[in-house]
Every structure is written in structure tokens, then in C-alpha cells.
Amino acid sequence: MMNNTKNFDKSREQNSLESAEDYTELIYDLISLKGEARVVDIAASLGISHVTAIRTISRLEKKGFLITKSRSPITLTKKGTSLALFSKNRHQTLLKFLLFIGVPKQVAEKDVEGMEHHVSKTTLKTIESYMGQHT
Amino acid sequence: MMNNTKNFDKSREQNSLESAEDYTELIYDLISLKGEARVVDIAASLGISHVTAIRTISRLEKKGFLITKSRSPITLTKKGTSLALFSKNRHQTLLKFLLFIGVPKQVAEKDVEGMEHHVSKTTLKTIESYMGQHT
DNA sequence: ATGTTAATGTAGCCTAGGCTACAAAGCTAG
DNA sequence: CTAGCTTTGTAGCCTAGGCTACATTAACAT
Structure with a gap:
């Protein structure tokens, strides 16, 4: 039970x-x-x-x-x-990434709203590192 | 009102x-x-x-x-x-993309579950095109 | 100081998604 | 053919998030 x-x-x-x-x-x-x-x-x-x-x-x-x-x-x-700062940072990172791969700003801003809550720390780190290497 | x-x-x-x-x-x-x-x-x-x-x-x-x-x-x-096929395709694309940028498989699979519902068609297209160009 | 407006709070209703406990229907084995 | 397990279905409760309508408090202006 x-x-x-x-x-x-x-x-x-x-x-x-x-x-x-x-x-x-x-x-x-x-x-x-x-x-x-x-x-x-x-x-x-x-x-x-x-x-x-x-x-x-x-x-x-x-x-x-x-x-x-x-x-x-x-x-x-x-x-x-703490949570606010973490969320803001994640939001920014994700937004930057979408823009980076070429998503139009308006779309990116909207998509991030939904996606952000489901992106793990690992994925976030990966994104950061990926952007670092492909600049 | x-x-x-x-x-x-x-x-x-x-x-x-x-x-x-x-x-x-x-x-x-x-x-x-x-x-x-x-x-x-x-x-x-x-x-x-x-x-x-x-x-x-x-x-x-x-x-x-x-x-x-x-x-x-x-x-x-x-x-x-139709919806099933669309969802399956989006799921696959997104998963491929996370793997592509270096997210570990297990993490990618879990993150996709949450993210997929919030990725617009535009972003999906962008992802596809990005992966096409960076292969 | 009182009357109006803006902000906050309460009551009560709805959808959606989660559950357990119990009831009914169908299969499958004896 | 009946006993028991599996599957499906119903009743009823919970949280979370949405709302309107109404009540109260505070602030502001005259």
C-alpha cells in the first residue's frame, strides 16, 4: 500500500x-x-x-x-x-542560447517562459559550455 | 468585464x-x-x-x-x-539536439519530457536547421 | 472629516490532475 | 461452471491554479 x-x-x-x-x-x-x-x-x-x-x-x-x-x-x-537569482540566471542563459542558435527574439522570449522550468542544471551547464566553445 | x-x-x-x-x-x-x-x-x-x-x-x-x-x-x-506523430517527431528532434550539444543521454531524456511541450514550431525548425548546418 | 478609489482579502465555484477504496465485468483455470 | 485474478469503471477526497462577486482597509483629495 x-x-x-x-x-x-x-x-x-x-x-x-x-x-x-x-x-x-x-x-x-x-x-x-x-x-x-x-x-x-x-x-x-x-x-x-x-x-x-x-x-x-x-x-x-x-x-x-x-x-x-x-x-x-x-x-x-x-x-x-536564492531561487529568484537562480531562476533569473537560468532564464537568461536559456534565452541567450535560443538567440544564439537563431530563434527570433519574440519566439525565444515566449518559449523560454515555458521551457525554463524543465531544464536541469546539467543541461544548463552544457549549454553554457557549448556557447563558450562556439563563439 | x-x-x-x-x-x-x-x-x-x-x-x-x-x-x-x-x-x-x-x-x-x-x-x-x-x-x-x-x-x-x-x-x-x-x-x-x-x-x-x-x-x-x-x-x-x-x-x-x-x-x-x-x-x-x-x-x-x-x-x-496527427498529434501523436507531431509530438513524437518533436520529441526526437529535441532529444537529438540535446545530445548534439553534449547533454548526457539520461539527463537529456528526462529534460526533454518537460521541455518538449513548450517548444514552438519556429524554434523546432531553427533547431533542425542549426543541426543541419553544424554537422 | 468624509467620500471615492485603489489595494487587499474572503467566499465560493470551476477545471485538471493526483489518489484510495470499492464495485462490476471479463478471462482463464481448474 | 464457478472461483479468482485482471481490467475497467465509479465515488469521493485532495492540491493547485483559474475566476467573479463581494467585503474590508487604507490612502487621498476635497
């Missing part, structure tokens, strides 16, 4: 990592650009309703990526900041 | 296309290899319970990708077969 938790964790760590990456990255950028990250802006940036954003943010808080205080801007924890 | 249907369609056509691709591809392969595609085998191959498989399959039937008959093997419609 298989313990349910395993499968949970599996999809949770997949799905939820994706939103964790998207949200922390976005929050990081918002803080950089606007000085603070607010729910409205997050929702607007992601093209979703503020309600959905609030719920997801509260889940991410439970998982230790960020901190919320009622009606105050959102801040990233250390864990959240 | 935004019409709800739009957002629905957006996520539906994303999410559901992913499973449509996975399922049609798998069913296609099962028919090739075993002569027929049964729920148990689909579930086993995807590593999910047969219940989840049944539900998803029934959704895909509603969307015209396949046909089920109670307690009989599953068959693909024309639409389903």
Missing part, C-alpha cells in the same frame, strides 16, 4: 516549484524596479487575477520563500532570493 | 494539450508495440493510477483525440494520430 505523500510531493515539488520560481523572480524584479512588490503588480505582470496571486503567494509563504504582512509589500526570504 | 472563457481556454489549451500530446503519443506507441492500447498499460507507463488515466482519457475523447468503447482498447482518431 503506497504512501500517498510520495506522489503528492512529486507533483507538488514540480508544480509548486514552477510557481515558486516565477513568483520569486518576479518579486525580485519588482523590488529592483519599483522598490517594492505588491499583489496588484504581481497579478498584473502574470496576467492573472489578484485573488489567484494572493492564494499562491500565501502558499509560497508557507513554504518559506517569502514573507507577507497584511496590506504590506511582499519580501523575499533568503531561500526566496 | 472580461469574458471568463478566454482565460479558461488559455490554460485549458495549455494544460490539456500537454496531456493530449503525452497520451496520444503513448497510445500510438502502445499500439505499435503491443497491438493495442489499454488503460492499465497507459497508467503504468505514465506512472499514475488507472483512475487518473481513465478520467484524462475520457476528457481527450470529448476533445476528439481518441475513441473509447467500454472495456475495449483505445484507438486514436485522425486528429489524435
Whole structure:
């Protein structure tokens, strides 16, 4: 009889990592650009309703990526900041690579959004090294 | 006041296309290899319970990708077969490309699983052409 | 200081995908 | 031909992410 938790964790760590990456990255950028990250802006940036954003943010808080205080801007924890930086870097690398092989900018930008969450560290390293050698 | 249907369609056509691709591809392969595609085998191959498989399959039937008959093997419609072939081809191309740039086989195989659904036709074409030129 | 607007939060509904537990149908062997 | 295993199907629960509608809080302007 298989313990349910395993499968949970599996999809949770997949799905939820994706939103964790998207949200922390976005929050990081918002803080950089606007000085603070607010729910409205997050929702607007992601093209979703503020309600959905609030719920997801509260889940991410439970998982230790960020901190919320009622009606105050959102801040990233250390864990959240690390994830944001990692995601941003991966995003950039991948984008550069697509452009490098000749994908049109607009297409590359859109494709990266979906692909980035599924690229392992090994593949990322390989890409970096490949671009290094073929410059 | 935004019409709800739009957002629905957006996520539906994303999410559901992913499973449509996975399922049609798998069913296609099962028919090739075993002569027929049964729920148990689909579930086993995807590593999910047969219940989840049944539900998803029934959704895909509603969307015209396949046909089920109670307690009989599953068959693909024309639409389903096209999608399967397209997905298989994209999968292969992407895998070849990752191997080409030097990603270890095991890693490549795993990464492709996630990435493939997010690679546009344009990017796919670009990859093909790039590999053609750099052989 | 009060009234309007913007931001946040709550309730409740939907789809999709995950599960277990149980029920029914079909095969296959005795 | 019946007992038992395998396959398929149903009921019901969970998480995650999407929404609208409504409520509350805060900020701002007059």
C-alpha cells in the first residue's frame, strides 16, 4: 500500500516549484524596479487575477520563500532570493542560447517562459559550455 | 468585464494539450508495440493510477483525440494520430539536439519530457536547421 | 472629516490532475 | 461452471491554479 505523500510531493515539488520560481523572480524584479512588490503588480505582470496571486503567494509563504504582512509589500526570504537569482540566471542563459542558435527574439522570449522550468542544471551547464566553445 | 472563457481556454489549451500530446503519443506507441492500447498499460507507463488515466482519457475523447468503447482498447482518431506523430517527431528532434550539444543521454531524456511541450514550431525548425548546418 | 478609489482579502465555484477504496465485468483455470 | 485474478469503471477526497462577486482597509483629495 503506497504512501500517498510520495506522489503528492512529486507533483507538488514540480508544480509548486514552477510557481515558486516565477513568483520569486518576479518579486525580485519588482523590488529592483519599483522598490517594492505588491499583489496588484504581481497579478498584473502574470496576467492573472489578484485573488489567484494572493492564494499562491500565501502558499509560497508557507513554504518559506517569502514573507507577507497584511496590506504590506511582499519580501523575499533568503531561500526566496536564492531561487529568484537562480531562476533569473537560468532564464537568461536559456534565452541567450535560443538567440544564439537563431530563434527570433519574440519566439525565444515566449518559449523560454515555458521551457525554463524543465531544464536541469546539467543541461544548463552544457549549454553554457557549448556557447563558450562556439563563439 | 472580461469574458471568463478566454482565460479558461488559455490554460485549458495549455494544460490539456500537454496531456493530449503525452497520451496520444503513448497510445500510438502502445499500439505499435503491443497491438493495442489499454488503460492499465497507459497508467503504468505514465506512472499514475488507472483512475487518473481513465478520467484524462475520457476528457481527450470529448476533445476528439481518441475513441473509447467500454472495456475495449483505445484507438486514436485522425486528429489524435496527427498529434501523436507531431509530438513524437518533436520529441526526437529535441532529444537529438540535446545530445548534439553534449547533454548526457539520461539527463537529456528526462529534460526533454518537460521541455518538449513548450517548444514552438519556429524554434523546432531553427533547431533542425542549426543541426543541419553544424554537422 | 468624509467620500471615492485603489489595494487587499474572503467566499465560493470551476477545471485538471493526483489518489484510495470499492464495485462490476471479463478471462482463464481448474 | 464457478472461483479468482485482471481490467475497467465509479465515488469521493485532495492540491493547485483559474475566476467573479463581494467585503474590508487604507490612502487621498476635497
